[in-house]
Amino acid sequence: MSFLKIDNLSVNYRMRRETVYAVKNINFEVKKGEILGLVGESGSGKSTLGNAIINLIDEPGKISNGSVILDGINIHAKPEDILKLRGKKIGLIFQDPQTSLNPLLTIGEQLVETIQTHLDLNLEESKTRAIDLLKEVGIKDADKRFDNYPHQFSGGMRQRVVISLALCCEPELLIADEPTTALDVSIQSQILELIKTLTKERNLAVILITHDMGVISETADRVAVMKNGNLVEIGTTKEILTNPKATYTKSLISSVPPTNKKILRFKIMEKEKNNTEGVNIKILGRWNKKEITTQDLISVKNLKKTFQDGVFTEASKNKVLAVDDVSFNIKEGESFGLVGESGSGKSTIAKMIVNLFKPSSGEIFFDNTCITKIKKNKEMMKFRKQIQMIFQDPYSSLNGRLKVRDIIAEPITLHNPLINNKDLDDYINDLLESVELSQKSAIRYPHEFSGGQRQRISIARALATQPRLLVCDEPTSALDVSIQAQILNLLKDLQEQLNLTILFISHDLPVVRQMCDRIGVLRNGKLCEVSDTEELFLKPKHEYSKELLHLMPKIESIYN
C-alpha cells in the first residue's frame, strides 16, 4: 500500500486566449522511506505538480480534476482540511533560502510559531523541541543560534533551518522544490546528504523536484520525468538513467554533460540529421581567420581588484578583495576555463578582461599590448572589436526595445560606418544563419524568442565584430540542459571553424570539462591551480580542486 497516491491530477490555467494545462492527468505513488525525483525542464509542470499536491495553486490556476490520496484519505475533498495537513503531515522546502524565512523574526520564533500552530505544546516544550530539531539538521550551538535572525546564517545554514521548519511537526511527506539550486556545490552535497539521512531515519516519503540529473542520480530511489505537464516516464533511478525508454528521456539524458569523459559533441535527438557535420558557418567567408599559433593571445599578470563602498567612509574600511593576485595566460585558439563557486571572483576577472572594470593593480596583455593602460578611446576601440562577451542571463542581455536586426547591426555599423544597407543586411543574415536562426528573426523583437534563441542572438552580436577572444560568462547556466547542449555544440563548432579563443567561465564542472582545454580553479579571488582539463579531472593537485571534484553530483554514480 502506497503512502501517497496521485490519481489523475490535472491543473489548468485559464489565460486570456486559451486554457493551458500545466499538469495533465498525472498518476503516481510514493512509498514511505522513498525519495521520488521529479525531473523536467522549465515549464514542464514539476513545481506546479508539487504545489497542486498541497492545493497551493494561485489564481487563475485551478485543479480541474483528480485527487491526492494521503494515507488513504483524499486530502482535496475538503479545502479546509488541507490547512491542518500543511506543515503538519506535509512538510515543504523551497528553492531560495533567502526568501523562505521571515527576516524580521528569529529562527527560534519561526520554529516555535510553527510548532505551536500544529502541536499542543507550551512555550518551553516547543523551544526544547525546536533546539533538538536544529541539532538534528546539523546546526552547531543550536541553543545559542536559536535567537539569531536569518541574515546571520549562511545560505546553506539557512536551508538547514528551512528543513528543520519543514520537519518540526513530524511530517510524513516532504516536498522539496529545487532545494539546492541556489546553493554552491559544496553546500549542495551536504544538504542532499541531510535529506537522505532524514528520509531513512524518519521513514519519510519525499518528493524531490529538480532539473539537475546529477542530483537525481545521487539521491532519488525512483524518478518521474515530466514534459509539458505530462508524465513521460517513471521508474527506478537506475532504469531511467541507464536504460530510458521514452525518446524524450533519452534525449534529456544524452544532453547531460558527462563528468567522467570528454565528448566531441552532444547528441541532439530532435535534429539527428544535421547533427554530424555541425552548422553551416556562413560567416566563414568573411572571417579574417587567425592561424593558430603557440603565442599567448591574452596574458593576465598579478591582477587585483578591490571593491569599496560608501563615499563618506574611509577608503581603508569596507574593502573587499574580489580578485587577489591572479595570473594566467591563454593561447590563440585555446579554450580556457575558469571555475569557482559564487563569490570566487570569476565574473570580476571576465569584466576586467573586457574592460568593463579597471583592475586595482596588475596588467592584462592582449596580443602583447597592455590594454589596462590605454587611455585614449580610439586606441581602445581596436581592442573592443577583438574581445567580445556572452552573458549569463539571456533575458537582460538584449535590449527589448530594439529589433534583432538593430541589435546585431549596432556593432557592425559602429566599427564599419561606411557599410551600405545591402551589405549590412547580408552580413546580418549570414550571422543569424551561423547561429542557426532564420533570416526572419531579424525583424522580430527579443521577447518573441526563447532563452536559448536569445542566447544565440547574443552570440551573433558578439561575432559581428569578428573578435579573436570570446569571453563566455556562464553562458548556459540559465538554460535547460537540452538547450545547453545545443548552445555548447554551437560554441564548439564556432570555435573550431573560426579559430576563436574562448575564456569560458562556469561553476559547472561537467560543462567546463566538455568545453575547455585548460582550466583554472578559483577560490575567494585566488587562483588555486591551472591544469590541462584531463589532468585536473584525473589528478587534481590542489586540495580545493579535489574537494570540488569529489562533491560534484555525478550522473554516472548510478552505474556503481
Add this chain to the structure above:
Amino acid sequence: MDSQNLSLIDRIRDSDVYFSFIKSPTAIISTVILMIIFFCSFFVELVAPFNPFDPSSLDLMEAFTPPSWEEEGMSKFLLGTDGQGRDMLSTILYGSRISLIVGFSAILFSLILGVALGLTAGYFGGKYEMIIMRITDVQLTVPSILMALLVDGIARGLISRELHDEMAIYVLIFAIGISEWPQFARVSRAATLVEKNKDYISASTIIGVSNIKIMFKHILPNILRPILVIGTIGLALAIIAESTLSFLGVGVPPTTPSLGTLIRIGNDFLFSGEWWITFFPAIFLVILAFSINLLGDWMRDTLNPKLN
C-alpha cells in the same frame, strides 16, 4: 505601407496594454472625456457658440445672465454669462485651451530637463550625481507653488511692464516647469540605475558604443514607462498649478483668461449670487484634472512590471 499600418494596429490590438484598457471602464471613460475636452479646446473656434474675445459680439445688457435652465436664463447662453456679457461656455472652452497649452508645455519642459539630468546622473554617478540629486532634494523641500511664485516674481522684476502681458504665458510655463522637474529627475535616475546594470548595457559598452548613444538609444526607451506615468499625473498637477497661479493673479492676464483666471474673476461675484461665473470653470477644472489622474492611475497599474 498599408500592410505595415495594419500590422501596427494588429500589434496594438494584440498587446496587453490594449487588453487591460478595454477591461477598465474608468480608463475608457476618462479617455473619452479627455478626448472631448482636447478636441473642444483645440478646435474651439469651430465648437464654441461665441467668440468671447470679439468685442463686437459682446452686449453689456446681457451681463450676469444665469444658466439657461434658471428663470431669467437665455437659451443662447447655456451656462450663463459673466460680468461683461461673455458666454460662459465659450469662455471656459477658450480658457481650457490656455490651461492645456500651459500644462502640456510646462510638463514637457520639466520632463526634458528632469529626464536629461536624472538620466545622466544615474548613468555617470559619482560627484555629478550627488550634486544633481542634492539639488532635487533641496528643491523638493520648497513647495512647488512657492517655487513657481518665486520664479514668477523674479521674472516680473526682470521683464519690462509693456512686455509683461505678452511674456506672461512663457514665464508661467517656465515657472511651473522648473518647479516640477525634480520628480522626473528622481524617477529617471532610479530607473537608469536599474537599467545600467543590465547585461545589454555591458554588451554595448564592450562593443564600444559611446556613452551618449547608450544613454539615449538603449537606456532612454527602457525607462520611458515610469516617466510616462508620472508625466501624466504631472500634467494634472501642472494644470492645477497654472490655475492656482492665475487664481492668485500671477498667471495669465485677464485679457486671455485661463480656467484659473475665470475662477478668480467669478470669485468676486460669488457672494452677490452670480455663482455660475466661478462654479462652471471650477467644475470643468475638476473634471479635467480628475480624468487625467484616473488615466494616470490606470497607466501606473498597467505599466508597472511588478504588478503584472
